[in-house]
Amino acid sequence: MPARPTSKPRARRQKPEARPYHHGDLRRVLIDAALQLAAEGAEVSVREAARRAAVSPGAPFRHFPNRDALMAAAAEEAQRRFRAEIEAALGEAKGAEAAADPLLRFRAFGLAYLRWAMRNPAHFEIISTGRYFAHGSSPELTRDNAELIALTEQMLADAAEQGLLRSADLKRIQIAGRALVYGFARMNLDGHFPRWGVGKGEVERMAEGVIDLFISGIATTD
Amino acid sequence: MPARPTSKPRARRQKPEARPYHHGDLRRVLIDAALQLAAEGAEVSVREAARRAAVSPGAPFRHFPNRDALMAAAAEEAQRRFRAEIEAALGEAKGAEAAADPLLRFRAFGLAYLRWAMRNPAHFEIISTGRYFAHGSSPELTRDNAELIALTEQMLADAAEQGLLRSADLKRIQIAGRALVYGFARMNLDGHFPRWGVGKGEVERMAEGVIDLFISGIATTD
């Protein structure tokens, strides 16, 4: 949408985007600024977000009680994007033979998870770290997360029903799978891969390899 | 060691612990303060460490060029303790049948890794996170880490030689194993376990279960 500088000065409400911000959706703008800052590898500070929104240092506190609340809101937004991509990937996988094979869907899930984490490390961190804010205090984050957990739980239950799993301890498999995938994502984030001899270009291939290793480990051998 | 307040005032060097600090090994004291702060769940700040050492805010900068250097020094100390515990655990395992079975040693390694991480989460974070400082800038951390990596590498090579592994891709197994164990430790650290229905008391048992699941997945079935 182009700006509309030709509108009369003092335009009445209707479209409150005549001047840059000042009256725009500051909340939204602050969240976007926070995500941008993180993506740039910078520390996310309320003041810098305010600066980018061209408002005074105190203005953000009219929309968020404190810094953690801003981070939580940013995390909610990032999680929304994360989820959208995972569900899109699962949607694609559904068309193929994956519809019948729950372990292929499990694989597609893990792959989508890692691909997003590899490509959006800073946003992934905001979602998953426990440092910035109490994850449990956001109902949206809690619900979203529970739904993703339920999704993989169902895949494993289906797999078990079809006799595809060597072990009946689904909870253990699920947590091991999540630890694997979360650990891989965090190794990337925390800069561990150089010392493991995994170069930038190999990371996504290695992600796939590691997922396949895990799945072949839990699957019945036939 | 008890203090020696009976020594003459103005005691010559020899034992520079007559007065609390002020001339003691401030560097050491600051590192310990940083580790204590982390263990208490507080933010580690140079100023607070200085306060605990009863020195002025500028004093630490005579021993560390900046905050990151203090964090790196704290990480080196934590890594030393971490390594000591892992090697002790491997030493014990060596007596038993584990000496002959490289996968049992691999298991003992993973268990010791997770046990330490579960019991010292804040120190584990200082070691492993990439945020506080550039891990590669500390030769000691780099060397220590490389040695631990070489250790597990050797275990897997032995296992492969004895025909205990289903796959010949040792690098992939090694990275998957590390991702599993690192991810589990971080899930604990980042407060994920409540939402996965893993209670405080179950975490260590689950750690064991997850390691066993992984090993049974990579081992030849016989």
Place this chain on the structure above:
DNA sequence: ACCTGAACACCGTTCAAGT
């Protein structure tokens, strides 16, 4: 109803001055 701008208590870091 929302924003400004000054203020406060923090923090990392520097630097002259002290011993």
Place this chain on the structure above:
DNA sequence: ACCTGAACACCGTTCAAGT
């Protein structure tokens, strides 16, 4: 050689005052 204490530029947060 090492530490103090004041200073500076930041940050989160509050609050009176403006529109």
